[in-house]
Amino acid sequence: MIQEIITKDKFEKLFREEYPRLCAYANTFLKDIEASEDVVHDVLFKLWENRESVNIDTSIEAYLFRAIRNKCLNVIRHLQVKEDYKSHNQSVLEEEAIQSADVMEASELNQKIHQAINSLPDKRKEVFMMSRFEGLKYAEIAEKLSISIKTVENQMSSALKYLKTELSAFISILIFILL
Structure with missing residues (x-):
């Protein structure tokens, strides 16, 4: 259980000792140092914030590595959703531009046809x-x-x-x- 590290001193020691390894582990998923540090900060902050109610059945290190992995996977999923949304919007904008150009060309052609007939x-x-x-x-x-x-x-x-x-x-x- 986490109650062993409730004290501020023990938590700070855990932070100093595990932070570099946790960041390196997160970076294996995200391939982005800043994003990896953000994930580690979030996980450690949440652990500190919920230290009274968190139940840890394994070692604290195993708990942190699992939490880091899960958070990284969520970040990756979120980035993929954003990328899909961006691609979709780009496709829609390109299609609208093509249609607009087609309408303009058709309008110009129609005008030229009428001029020629007249x-x-x-x-x-x-x-x-x-x-x-x-x-x-x-x-x-x-x-x-x-x-x-x-x-x-x-x-x-x-x-x-x-x-x-x-x-x-x-x-x-x-x-x-x-x-």
């Missing part, structure tokens, strides 16, 4: 819009605009060629976004 000649733009945004077939467009199907085909071909040229710098971004 710069088409009026009839060509009208044919293109009816085909791509209203989903009309060439024959339906020709009938609505009272033009030949061949004219619709030519206007669409010219519109697509122009848009391809105007948007060529953004094709890789478009492919990336679509994939």
